[in-house]
Amino acid sequence: MKKTPLLLLLLSITTSYAWALTAEEKGLQIAQKADRLDSGWGDQKQSMEMILRNKQGQESRRQIRGRSLEVIGDGDKALSIFDSPADVKGTAFLSFTHVNEPDDQWLYLPALKRVKRIASKNKSGPFMGSEFAFEDMSSQEVDKYTYKWLRDEQLDGKDVYVIERVPVDKHSGYTRQIVWGDREIYHPLKVEFYDRKNALLKTLVLFDYKQYLGKYWRPDRMEMTNHQNGKSTTLLFTDYVFNNGFSDRDFDRNSLKRAR
Amino acid sequence: MRKGLVASAVFLLVISSPLQAVSWRGNVTVQERLFFQDPADPRQHGNNFSIAAQPEMYHEWDEGKQTFTFIPFARLDQGDNKRTHADIRELAWSYIARDYEWTVGISKVYWGVTEARHIVDIINQTDLVEELDQEDKLGQPMINLTLIRDWGNIDLFVLPGFRERTFAGVKGRPRIIPRVEKNLTSYESSQEDKHVDAAVRWSHVVGDMDIGLSWFHGTSREPILSPAEYNGEIVLAPFYQIIDQAGLDLQLTKGNWLWKLEAINLDGNYVSYRQATGGFEYTFYGIAETATDIGLVVEYLYDSRGELATTPFEDDFLTGLRLTLNDEQSTDALLGVIKDKHDDSYLISLEGSRRIGDNWKLSIQGSKFLVDGLDQSLKSFAEDDFLQVELGYYF
Numbered sequence: 001m002k003k004t005p006l007l008l009l010l011l012s013i014t015t016s017y018a019w020a021l022t023a024e025e026k027g028l029q030i031a032q033k034a035d036r037l038d039s040g041w042g043d044q045k046q047s048m049e050m051i052l053r054n055k056q057g058q059e060s061r062r063q064i065r066g067r068s069l070e071v072i073g074d075g076d077k078a079l080s081i082f083d084s085p086a087d088v089k090g091t092a093f094l095s096f097t098h099v100n101e102p103d104d105q106w107l108y109l110p111a112l113k114r115v116k117r118i119a120s121k122n123k124s125g126p127f128m129g130s131e132f133a134f135e136d137m138s139s140q141e142v143d144k145y146t147y148k149w150l151r152d153e154q155l156d157g158k159d160v161y162v163i164e165r166v167p168v169d170k171h172s173g174y175t176r177q178i179v180w181g182d183r184e185i186y187h188p189l190k191v192e193f194y195d196r197k198n199a200l201l202k203t204l205v206l207f208d209y210k211q212y213l214g215k216y217w218r219p220d221r222m223e224m225t226n227h228q229n230g231k232s233t234t235l236l237f238t239d240y241v242f243n244n245g246f247s248d249r250d251f252d253r254n255s256l257k258r259a260r
Numbered sequence: 261m262r263k264g265l266v267a268s269a270v271f272l273l274v275i276s277s278p279l280q281a282v283s284w285r286g287n288v289t290v291q292e293r294l295f296f297q298d299p300a301d302p303r304q305h306g307n308n309f310s311i312a313a314q315p316e317m318y319h320e321w322d323e324g325k326q327t328f329t330f331i332p333f334a335r336l337d338q339g340d341n342k343r344t345h346a347d348i349r350e351l352a353w354s355y356i357a358r359d360y361e362w363t364v365g366i367s368k369v370y371w372g373v374t375e376a377r378h379i380v381d382i383i384n385q386t387d388l389v390e391e392l393d394q395e396d397k398l399g400q401p402m403i404n405l406t407l408i409r410d411w412g413n414i415d416l417f418v419l420p421g422f423r424e425r426t427f428a429g430v431k432g433r434p435r436i437i438p439r440v441e442k443n444l445t446s447y448e449s450s451q452e453d454k455h456v457d458a459a460v461r462w463s464h465v466v467g468d469m470d471i472g473l474s475w476f477h478g479t480s481r482e483p484i485l486s487p488a489e490y491n492g493e494i495v496l497a498p499f500y501q502i503i504d505q506a507g508l509d510l511q512l513t514k515g516n517w518l519w520k521l522e523a524i525n526l527d528g529n530y531v532s533y534r535q536a537t538g539g540f541e542y543t544f545y546g547i548a549e550t551a552t553d554i555g556l557v558v559e560y561l562y563d564s565r566g567e568l569a570t571t572p573f574e575d576d577f578l579t580g581l582r583l584t585l586n587d588e589q590s591t592d593a594l595l596g597v598i599k600d601k602h603d604d605s606y607l608i609s610l611e612g613s614r615r616i617g618d619n620w621k622l623s624i625q626g627s628k629f630l631v632d633g634l635d636q637s638l639k640s641f642a643e644d645d646f647l648q649v650e651l652g653y654y655f
Binding site for chain 2 (some may be wrong): 045052054060061083084085086087088089090102104111113114115116117119120121122124126129173248249252253254258260
């Protein structure tokens with residue numbers, strides 16, 4: 001007779017403990033779990049086609065190859081190589097993402113064979129004239145945001161968590177983002193971006209996640225729609241390859257010059 | 261020597277493993293220059309049409325450890341037979357290992373950080389007939405070893421063979437007056453253009469700072485020009501002395517600021533001087549809620565030779581505005597004004613470009629020379645204000 005109340009008591013304690021998690025703590029826990037599940041991938045490369053669409057629906061396309069190297073305890077290193085449009089073919093962009101300090105970025109201009117260190121403060125600026133900002137393209141680290149769990153719900157038949165995240169960097173172009181994350185794989189399915197005036201600026205939808213190395217999920221397609229200017233950008237990813245054996249040497253200033 | 265290098269580079273390509281992935285890119289450009297005044301020398305042409313091509317062949321094998329690059333260049337010019345010229349910009353083999361790299365052949369190397377001029381950049385000779393901004397370079401035969409260490413990169417160069425600077429011909433415009441006559445070229449070294457030059461550079465990134473220290477020994481890329489008589493005409497004769505040049509280039513990247521400095525000490529038996537260019541670039545991002553960035557560039561240009569300098573930049577300020585629309589067509593423009601501190605001479609230049617469709621690019625460039633003073637080197641361009649429109653096809 002006595003055992004049951006104790007068990008009930010224990011149950012009620014643990015339950016109330018779970019309930020005692022604030023929305024902020026729960027949001028952070030989700031972000032940390034997503035980060036944990038996606039760590040250890042080491043290095044990867046992929047091809048990307050970027051389709052820019054203006055208000056009238058006219059399209060233009062860019063081909064960009066990317067390589068990245070996971071850096072434990074800091075942001076990742078990434079190298080992007082532009083294959084088209086033809087006038088920027090051979091241009092390469094190297095970035096070392098950092099969590100608590102500005103990123104290091106270099107641009108390689110093949111016509112002059114010049115490697116140029118560029119200012120990284122421009123996080124909210126567009127990447128290659130697209131609706132993706134530099135900060136949307138850089139590696140997502142837990143400490144870049146503060147979090148708040150809003151609710152759990154269903155999105156297109158999938159169980160999702162909905163969290164709000166607020167960028168820590170005061171130079172971010174966003175006041176906040178609302179993320180709909182898949183509760184099975186802990187990757188975002190939809191993100192809403194709110195501008196500095198807290199008006200809805202863009203919506204990103206991610207499609208067709210596939211699993212690599214039996215563990216890491218990557219989307220095949222992303223659609224970013226800008227609600228304020230009517231433009232949109234599609235990213236199509238192909239040829240994901242992991243375990244390339246990349247080292248820091250593949251992400252140094254010299255590697256930019258022969259990034260073909 | 262150069263023929264030997266060319267032959268060995270081609271040989272290396274031929275013996276290289278299966279010619280699987282040879283990739284091509286390049287461009288063909290047509291260009292029209294419009295002038296607004298009568299030329300200072302009546303033999304100089306007026307408006308001028310020109311066409312140029314630069315295909316680029318690239319091949320890599322051995323899992324990317326070995327590469328071969330071939331970039332020929334040619335221009336046909338309506339008015340100036342000296343601007344009608346061809347060059348091998350690159351014809352080189354590279355071997356890339358974990359902590360070193362070799363490049364053997366004709367290649368191009370860029371050193372430096374500033375925008376107004378490029379004084380540290382000495383490996384390649386300037387192809388001056390192309391543009392006055394000295395950013396076009398001739399291919400340089402070289403053996404280059406790069407050592408990659410935790411404390412920075414060391415680049416070692418052996419540079420067999422010297423390339424003479426190109427100058428506009430009799431009909432060329434804009435050009436210096438009197439014109440430069442290459443038949444009168446002379447050298448300090450008895451080996452003339454066969455002198456083997458050497459260079460070394462250390463470069464490193466320390467946090468926000470990119471730093472480079474360089475040293476060069478060999479034939480000066482900049483000739484000393486002296487008046488001479490040639491077939492009854494007063495011309496300038498180029499003389500290339502042997503120099504030692506020490507160089508420093510530095511960039512500090514802090515938030516919206518880029519702080520830049522280049523300095524050289526050039527030591528020769530005939531002429532020695534020091535030059536420095538330093539300043540900043542500050543960028544205002546996302547002007548008026550748009551994607552447009554506006555950058556302010558301010559650089560000070562110093563030359564220890566003062567008014568005797570062979571360049572118009574001896575104690576001048578460059579103030580520039582860079583406009584970047586960050587749009588689909590990558591539209592950008594740069595307006596620059598260089599003003600001499602001592603007189604009211606100005607050099608105003610404007611350049612801009614915009615992509616059209618996927619394969620075309622339209623570029624404009626204009627220069628206006630306002631000369632009021634003793635500056636001889638700028639004075640000869642006083643009647644040469646021009647607007648250049650260029651359309652390029654890229655593949």
